[in-house]
Each structure stands twice: as structure tokens, then as C-alpha cells.
Amino acid sequence: MAHIEVPAGLPGILGPMAVSPESSKALRELAEVLLRSPNTLTSAEREIIAAYVSSENDCCFCQLSHGAAAAEHLGGNYELIDRIKQNFGAAEISEKLKALLTIAGKVQKGGKHVTAEDVERARKRGATDKEIHDTVLIAAAFCMFNRYVDGLGTWQPSDPQAYREMGQMMAHVGYVRPNWDEPVPAA
């Protein structure tokens, strides 16, 4: 049971979002800009950063839903997302994304952990200032989302199918969809 009263049947962040429409509007817009707006990093890459940070923060709902969104952007490649969460250094992703995931992992521990060397390595592998900025902000934002979801003790379904459907909606419909407060079909 969640720490505060939220509508039944809404998984993870959707419960607290339903009781606080004003803050939810800003949170949804932030997720949409960070993860889906036009960017030289693909939406799949940005969802991978979100899923990786959520996995480091041990937030079940966020890592599975954003992992599913990343996989859906990649045509349903769930195996790749699992390999990235286990050991991104050995996964079949670009060297640039590996360097950005290193920065994201440092941000998860705390902002001051990011070193000039981490940033230099990303730059050598082709990362731009904007991509470094966005990586830091996505990682920081998921340190917020994860704490919001777990800090209120929200209900987080264990059925992988629920996350698959959420991932499809997040990837293809987005975060500012009008029916956000309705239960997802599988929940």
C-alpha cells in the first residue's frame, strides 16, 4: 500500500501524479522534452540512460517501464536493455553512449562525482556539449522520479506484460498524452 491515498489500479508514478495534477503537468513536460523531443541522441539512447540510472537507484517501476520504452524504440529489443543494465561496457552500443552512461552513473552517485576526465572521454568519442548537458539532466531527473516513486511506496506490478504495454505507449504516444490518468490496459 502506498504511503498516501492514491487511486487504485494506477501503477508506479501514475498514482501520485493523479493526486497532484499541477506538479504532474510539469513532470510530464519535462519527461517529454528530455526523452522524446528532437535531439542528436535518439529517444532509444535517452531512454537507455533513464533505465540505467533507475536500475542503479533500484527503482523497479522506472527501470522496467523506461527499459521497455527503450526496447520499443528499438523494435522490441528487450535483450539489449537487459545486457546494458547488467554491464553496459560489454553491450553492443556505441562508444559514445558508453561514455555518456559512465557520466550518468556518476550523477546517480552525486553531482560532484562527475570528473573532467569523464567529460573529456565522452567528448573524444564525439559527444557534444548539448549531449553532455542532456545526459546529466536526464540522470538527475531520474534521481528525482525514482525517489518520487519509491519514496511514496507506490504499487509496482510484477507482470512484464504490464511494462511492455506501458513502454509501447511511452515510446509511441509519449508523456503528455491526454489520457495519462487512466489505468493502463494490463494493470
Place this chain on the structure above:
Amino acid sequence: MAHISLQEGLPGIRGPMVFSPETTKPLCDLVQVLLTGPHTLTPAEREMIATYVSSQNDCYYCQTCHGSTAAQHLGGTDADYELIAQMKRDYQATPISAKMKALLAIAGQVQKGGKQVTTEDIDRARQQGATDKEIHDTVLIAAAFCMFNRYVDGLATWQPSDPEIYREIGKMTSQLGYAGRDYKKPLQAIAAKQSNS
């Protein structure tokens, strides 16, 4: 020097905010909703939660800005600034309400990680009169500052130490709020220093 190329003379989060206007809009909307009224928790109480979490995250810029804004909401005297300093050192010994102490305990757990918040923490806040909405907002303010602090420190932004700068920021923010402001404009305390040097 910051990790990326930012406009000079803008302290803390203002550099990256000006660098990335499209993300700045939802960030400002969020902080406006969370920290300004109307709410049953006063703006001073909300700013205190932000200040406390930023202090636990060791983010100099955020804890000093939001601490100054909280002090300004309380009246802006030296005693108000001292109350904020004391709250950061030891909020249990600070003359604030028992409800605020229970909410700061929740905020401190959120700073460590969402799963650290226990049913007992929540029950204690409820016994001191906290509502579901106040508990929700405390968790989200604490979580949001775990983001803002990482944004500010993760990009190694410029964080000046001159207290006058933070006094000016606190005054302006307590009067104007966060949304719809021009963060490109240099602060007077910084411009004055630069013209003197």
C-alpha cells in the same frame, strides 16, 4: 570551470538554464508549483525542505539560494538567516513546528533514497498533523532537489561565495517566484563586483 561551455557570470543553475531553454521551462514550472503558494505549507517551510535536502547533498549554490529565499520569506533579518543555518546543522534543536521536523525527517530519507522512507516516518508526520498532500509535496520537493543539486554540481557550475549574491537572489525569488523570469540578466551583486575589478 564548468564541464560544458556556459554563459559567463551566471551562477549555479542559471548557466545551464540559459544554455537549455526548452528544459528550463518545465523545470521552472515545477519549482514554481512546488515552492510557491497557495499551499497549507508556507513558502518558507517549502524552501526550508529544499534547503535542507540541498545541504544534505552538499550543493553549495542550492542550499545558499534556497536558504536565503526561506530567510527572506520569514522577514529577512539576521535572526531569520541564523534560523536557517541552525536548521541545516540540527533541525531537531531548531524552533520550528513538530510537523516540520517530521517532514524534514521524511525529506532526509528521500535524499538517501526513496526506499528509505518508512511507514513509521509517515505515521509520525501524520500524528503531528501532516496531510497526505503535505507528505506528497515533501517527498516530491526532496526528490526534485536531488535532481537540481545533481544538475548544478554534475556540470561543475560556477558557485560564487559572496553572501551578497545570495541575499539578492533570495530577495528577488521570494518576491517574484521562479517562472517567467529572465535568468540571462546579470545579478547586481555580480555586476558591481566586475565593474570594481
